[in-house]
Structures are given as structure tokens and as C-alpha cells.
Amino acid sequence: MVDPILINKFLTSTLIVGTIYLIATLGEVVAERSGVVNLGLEGLMEIGATIGIIVALLTVNPWIGFLAAMGTCALVACIHAFVTVTLRLNQFASGLAIYILGLGLGVMLREYARSVYAPLLLKIPEVRLYPIGVPILKDIPIIGALFNVNIMVYVGIALSIILWFILFKTRIGLNIRSVGENPAAADAAGINVFRVRYYCVIFGGAMAGIAGAYLMLGHTPQIMGAPIVLGRGWIAIALVIFSFWNPIRALFGAFLFGGLELAYYWLQSIAIFRSYVPLLIAIPHITAIILLTIMSIEALRKRLGAPAALGIPYSRE
Amino acid sequence: MSTPLNETVVLMKDIVKTFPGGVVANDHITFDLKRGEIHGLLGENGAGKTTLVNILYGLYKPDSGEIYVKGRRVKLNSPRDAIKLGIGLVPQHFKLVEVHTVVENIILGLKEYGFILRIREAEERIRELARKYGFRIDPKAKIWQLSMGERQYVEIMKALFRNADILILDEPTTVLTPQETEQLFKVLKRMKEEGKSIIFITHKLDEALTICDRITVLRKGRKIGTVTPDKVTKVDLARMMVGREVLFRISKSKMKVKAEKPILIVENLSVLSDKGVLAVKNVSFSVYPGEILGIAGIAGSGQEELMEAIAGLRKPVKGKIIIKGRDVTYASPREIYELNVAYIPEDRIRTGSLPNLTLWENLILKHHRRKPLVKHKIILNFKEIFKFAEKRKREFEIVAPNIFVPARTLSGGNLQRLILARELTGKPDLILAVYPTRGLDVGATEYVRKVLLRERDRGAAIVLVSEELDEIFQLSDRIAVIHNGELMGIVPTSQATVEEIGLMMGGALRR
Ligand SMILES: Nc1ncnc2c1ncn2[C@@H]1O[C@H](COP(=O)(O)OP(=O)(O)O)[C@@H](O)[C@H]1O
Ligand SMILES: [Mg+2]
Numbered sequence: 001m002v003d004p005i006l007i008n009k010f011l012t013s014t015l016i017v018g019t020i021y022l023i024a025t026l027g028e029v030v031a032e033r034s035g036v037v038n039l040g041l042e043g044l045m046e047i048g049a050t051i052g053i054i055v056a057l058l059t060v061n062p063w064i065g066f067l068a069a070m071g072t073c074a075l076v077a078c079i080h081a082f083v084t085v086t087l088r089l090n091q092f093a094s095g096l097a098i099y100i101l102g103l104g105l106g107v108m109l110r111e112y113a114r115s116v117y118a119p120l121l122l123k124i125p126e127v128r129l130y131p132i133g134v135p136i137l138k139d140i141p142i143i144g145a146l147f148n149v150n151i152m153v154y155v156g157i158a159l160s161i162i163l164w165f166i167l168f169k170t171r172i173g174l175n176i177r178s179v180g181e182n183p184a185a186a187d188a189a190g191i192n193v194f195r196v197r198y199y200c201v202i203f204g205g206a207m208a209g210i211a212g213a214y215l216m217l218g219h220t221p222q223i224m225g226a227p228i229v230l231g232r233g234w235i236a237i238a239l240v241i242f243s244f245w246n247p248i249r250a251l252f253g254a255f256l257f258g259g260l261e262l263a264y265y266w267l268q269s270i271a272i273f274r275s276y277v278p279l280l281i282a283i284p285h286i287t288a289i290i291l292l293t294i295m296s297i298e299a300l301r302k303r304l305g306a307p308a309a310l311g312i313p314y315s316r317e
Numbered sequence: 318m319s320t321p322l323n324e325t326v327v328l329m330k331d332i333v334k335t336f337p338g339g340v341v342a343n344d345h346i347t348f349d350l351k352r353g354e355i356h357g358l359l360g361e362n363g364a365g366k367t368t369l370v371n372i373l374y375g376l377y378k379p380d381s382g383e384i385y386v387k388g389r390r391v392k393l394n395s396p397r398d399a400i401k402l403g404i405g406l407v408p409q410h411f412k413l414v415e416v417h418t419v420v421e422n423i424i425l426g427l428k429e430y431g432f433i434l435r436i437r438e439a440e441e442r443i444r445e446l447a448r449k450y451g452f453r454i455d456p457k458a459k460i461w462q463l464s465m466g467e468r469q470y471v472e473i474m475k476a477l478f479r480n481a482d483i484l485i486l487d488e489p490t491t492v493l494t495p496q497e498t499e500q501l502f503k504v505l506k507r508m509k510e511e512g513k514s515i516i517f518i519t520h521k522l523d524e525a526l527t528i529c530d531r532i533t534v535l536r537k538g539r540k541i542g543t544v545t546p547d548k549v550t551k552v553d554l555a556r557m558m559v560g561r562e563v564l565f566r567i568s569k570s571k572m573k574v575k576a577e578k579p580i581l582i583v584e585n586l587s588v589l590s591d592k593g594v595l596a597v598k599n600v601s602f603s604v605y606p607g608e609i610l611g612i613a614g615i616a617g618s619g620q621e622e623l624m625e626a627i628a629g630l631r632k633p634v635k636g637k638i639i640i641k642g643r644d645v646t647y648a649s650p651r652e653i654y655e656l657n658v659a660y661i662p663e664d665r666i667r668t669g670s671l672p673n674l675t676l677w678e679n680l681i682l683k684h685h686r687r688k689p690l691v692k693h694k695i696i697l698n699f700k701e702i703f704k705f706a707e708k709r710k711r712e713f714e715i716v717a718p719n720i721f722v723p724a725r726t727l728s729g730g731n732l733q734r735l736i737l738a739r740e741l742t743g744k745p746d747l748i749l750a751v752y753p754t755r756g757l758d759v760g761a762t763e764y765v766r767k768v769l770l771r772e773r774d775r776g777a778a779i780v781l782v783s784e785e786l787d788e789i790f791q792l793s794d795r796i797a798v799i800h801n802g803e804l805m806g807i808v809p810t811s812q813a814t815v816e817e818i819g820l821m822m823g824g825a826l827r828r
Contacts, residue, residue, distance in 0.1 A: 171428070189475065
């Protein structure tokens, strides 16, 4: 018999960690629905993490940290939009450049902050997000986990429902999906293809910023001069495929991978599983590699329901 | 309805458009459209018709020239500007989101149906409009499920939903059966009676003469003139369009070779498309030496997949292909062409040639394994190769400075001559020709048709896929009609009528 309290604890952590994946994935779903893939997610999250924690510590307010991370990453995503939409250059190359830029910038700034603002570290307890912990409800077996998480978990879940609604039930969603499927059709119908793609890419960037800041403020607050996102951005890109570009389905993927990430910490403590732990650590990454490989095969991608114009720049002449 | 009839609704003055690469697609073209008329734009492929209307729809920016719509000088920066002025375009290649529904495509970009889309309301209006014009359309259907004719109605509805009173149709009849064309003409006449103005683009003379009130002829980017149908004959129009006299009939001799053994037998063949659905369903036919079997059908009915299967480029899922008595159902393309089979593919640039390689390289492909073009099995014998290439170039009248220029520098007609020159070397017993004249000008078309007839008279068996019924009737000895992947029947040309073939193409008749 496994202790129900332990199960609840595991589920709580799963929700908390899964939300990192969820927010980043949702942003990328929207960007890809408009036809632009952003491989720079990992780098953007790294920047978001740095800006998020530093600003939160300086202002002693996590929410200002989130806003700053969002804004900064939206700006960086503008570069990607400019390069891929306006200059019509290769989306993969631009995304990789953003990844390298973000990784370097994020780590470097964090190292700098550590040397300058070291005393601020004492403020971490004041800015990190704590589980809300609804009394009584949180002690119900299994579903109690839902009532013992921080507020961003709710924000993430709400966002996936809202984004699903926007994509599939509203005018803006129809515009975005049409631009991603057939930009020439959208253009002929009087839609500004460039504007839609810019907004979607910037939105995706902003979400990556939130995801990065949340990784810090909701999960592991620290200022360390080393990468901290550790492949989660790449997994988020794979999760977009896993969820078939659908925000609701992204929920399941994100929490599944959140759970996987945790599983190895937990199983480490159980002797008979210990030797399998490295395998478990590898699972999300292996899955990501498989999904990204699938994505690069055009025929397969089409069959999975990827936006038909994904990765293809649009021009009239 | 405030403006009187006969008022000029569109005036395009001195329009010039040069594409990157230096093609002058529109060279000082002046064009006007009156309220309540159907104005035909007639011209060969590449004459600049699409470019001109794309400028009017705000898709291309002209280098110079003025545009007036309903009396006001306008600048069109995007289709949105054109839509606001009441201009609608039904493009040559439909611009529809295939995985979306009819409604979603029609209301795309419209604000009337709210932020949270009121789909029901839109569907109702679509049904109403469809009833009015006699379209049969299910608003909930996905575009990919529709026939080309139905997709065209969706494009027309898109324009009507945007309250277009100036409607442009770019070569609308190329994807229609003769019956569907007639239906479309009824709709256009009805719109004309309602006071709408229509620009009707075509390269078919008969159509222009039937439906238009005035016809403007373009040739090589220039305007040749504007005429009314009652003042000109078909021959006049053809001369304006092509710039010289045109033969309307190529004489075809009676079938000479009578053989009892077919060269090609196709038995219960089923083939999948790229999307993984059945594109060819249980098709059987045979082709004899000295005959042309024409395969008629609207584009995308499975003809391409069928021909690819015969050429060995696509593996069938069921059935048999027998060439000269040998079962080649699963043979490789090389095994098939070594049976002396020529393949003239649909896509001249991607499948038919190597655009970056030279003329001579393209000409010796397929033959480069044989003596005397190679010595000791592997070493190219340049002396023989150049002689061979020069001879082919001369024989097939390929216009190019020399045999060392890359194939991509050739015009469409010359590229097709190059492909013919290569494929017809060695007197093939079976020729597979897929849309061999598509996109060619009249001169090149005539040439290709004559060459095919010559090969037939020599005794080759030919399978000809074409979407031009004229061509099918002119060249074929028998006509096989394909609809939605199924063979609707095979009719000897002497006993066939256009109406009957049209009905079979639309799936309404089986023989
Ligand atoms: N986007 C483009 N870029 C370069 N050349 C083009 C482009 N579109 C058309 N052209 C060229 O302009 C000429 C006119 O083309 P088009 O207007 O499509 O003719 P039509 O519709 O009468 O067949 C052709 O020579 C064609 O090759
Ligand atoms: Mg055209």
C-alpha cells in the first residue's frame, strides 16, 4: 500500500512542475498555429527565468517579475518574427540563434546578478509562490492535490481552456488557423498575414517568458550562473506535436511530462528502482527527440494535422 | 444601384508590371469594365491576364499606371482595399483552407458574425444564397471533400458575402466539366442581370465568344485590342491572340496498324494518392500498337497516380500492369523504361528535367548507359554525346543558344521539346504522356500534338492524359473517362460526343 499522503504530494508536485511545460507549450501552440515554429523556446525561458527572479527580488514582488519576464521575452521574440516573417528567412536557423542567444544571455545575467545582488537572495522566501492549500479540500485523496498548488497552476489550466476557445470558436482563432494553413487564402480574404504572425510569435515569446519566470518563482528560486531550464524548452516544443496543436490536449502532455520529471526523484529513494533512474531521466528527452524527428518528416507532419504552412515564409509575388 | 448602366466601374490605365527577373508581364495595358457587362480577358498562357487582375485585387503593385474604381482614383495595397471597393476575385488556383469547412472559409476575415463566431447564422445565409443561384453546397462540408466545381462555388460565395459587385473569374472553366461550365454561365448571366460587372478570363475562344459582351485580347503582356463578339470570328480572335494564323484541325489518319496483341494491359488496378486514400479504383484497360488512348477527366481524378503507377513511380495496392507481356506491377522505373517505354510527366521542371544541368546532360539521361554514348560501360564518350545532343536539338527544333546552357533557361515549350527529344529517342513502343501541352503556347501545343500523332502512325501505343477535351477528341482513337478514380467507360472517338464525355467526367453517366 502506498501512502495516500505521499500520492497527494506527488500529484501536487506534478501539477506544479507540469505548469512550466504547459505555459511554454501553449505559447508555442499559438505561434505554430499561425505557421511559425520557434525553436528558441529553451533560450527564451532561460531569459525569462533570469529577468523574472532578478526583477522579483529587486521589487520584492513576484508579479512584477512575471511581467518583466513576459515583456523581455516578447521583445526577443520580435527578433524572431522580424527575421522569419518580414525577412522570410529560415525559421529553424533563426530559432536556433534565439536559443543560443537566450542561453548565453540568461546565464550571463544571472551570474552578474549573483555577484552584485547577492544579499537579495535572502528575499527569496518573500517572492516565491506558495501553494494555496485550501483547508479540508486539500486532504481529500487524489483530487486534494488540485487544492494544494500555487496560483499559476490555475492560471495555466485556465489559459489552456481560454486559448482552446479562442482558437476554435472565435474570429481571431479562425484568422490564426487560416494563416497557418494557407496564408494566401487568408491574404485574399483581407487578413493581414504578417500582423497575425507577428502577434502570435510575440505571444509565444511572452508565454515562454512566463514559463521561465515561473520555473524560478514557482519551482526552484535561485541565482546561479548555470543553465537552469535544462531541456524543458525543447520538450515543450515536442509537446506541441504531442498535443496535436490543441491547447486542451496540451494539458495532458504537460502534466504527464511533469510527472515523469518528478518520478525519478521519488524512485531514487526506492532501492530496487535506483539503477533504472538514469533511464527514467532520459525518457522525456528521448520522447522529445522522437517527436521532433517525426515533425521534420513532412508527410508524417501532415498526417498528424500540423498547420500546412508551418515553417514556410509567405510572400505575394 | 445608384449608378446607371453603361457607366465605367473600373478603369485601369497604362498598367506596367515587371517581375523580378525582368519579365514584363503587363506592358502599358489599358482596360475598362462597364457596369452590368461580362468583359472577357483572352490570351495565351503567360499573356499577363492573371497579373493584371491580381493588380486590380491589390495582390501585386504595378510599377506604373492608374486605377479608377467607380470614378475614383484608388491605390490598392492589399486585397482588403479591393474588397472594400466591392471587388471580388475567384483565383485561377483556388485559395481555400482545405481542412476547414465551407462556412469557415466563407466568413474568414468578415466581422459581421461576431467575435465569438455565430456559425449557424452564417450557414443559414450560405444556404439562402446557394438557393438563389442554384448552387448545391453543404456549408458544413470540409473543402477537401468537395469537387473542383463545388470549390469554385465556394470562391464565388466568398466574393458575394463580401458584397462584391465587380467579380473577377480567372480561368474558371479549366476545372469544370462541360455541363458545369454551362451551369456557371447561367449563374454569371444572372449576376449580370442584377447589375454586377464581371471580368471573365479564359484562353478558350468559344467560351469568350459565347458569354462575353466585350473581349480584350492580351498577347505577351501587351493589349492587342478590344472587340465585341458579333463583329469577330473565331479565326480573327485566334489571330489576335497568337499573332499568326492558327490551324484548328490537325489531320489525323485512320489507324494503320491493326494488332491483336496489346502493348499495355492494366487489370483491376488500385493506387493510393500521397494522402493515403484510394486515387485509382479498380481500373482496367488495354492499349494497342498504333493507337492513342485518351484519358479524360477533370484534374485530380486519379489520372496522375494512374500514370505514375504505370511508369513504376508509384506502387499499386492491387491489380496488375502488363507491358509487352511482362508483369511489371512492381517493377522499378528503370526496368520499365528498359522495355522501351517513354514517360512525359506532368511536371516538366521537377520530374521531367534536371533544371540546373545542361541541355546535353538532360538529353542523354536514360540513354547514358548505352553504346556509343559510353565507352567501357562507364566512361562518357563526349564526341558521340555532343553529336547525339546536337542532332536531337536540331530534330526537335529546341531553341537555345547551344547544348551547354542549363535546362532551366528554356521556355516551357522548349523544355517540353527537350523532354520529347529525350523520351522519343529509340522509338518507344509505349508512350505515357501526362498533360503534354499544359501551359504551352499555341505553337508549342501544335508541335507536341503533331509529334504524338507521328509516333502513333509509326506504331507506338500512346496513353494521353489531358484536361482539354479538344485535345482528347483531336488525338485519341478511343477515350477512357475517369471520374473520382473510377473508369466510367471507354468510348471510340468516332462514336463519342462532348456532352456524353462531359457527363461521364462528372460521374453522371457510365458506359
Ligand atoms: N510571381 C511571378 N514572378 C515572376 N514572373 C511571373 C510571376 N507571375 C507571373 N510571372 C510571369 O509573368 C508572365 C505573365 O504571367 P500571368 O499573368 O500568370 O499570365 P496568364 O495568366 O495570362 O497565363 C509570365 O511570363 C509569367 O512567367
Ligand atoms: Mg493565369
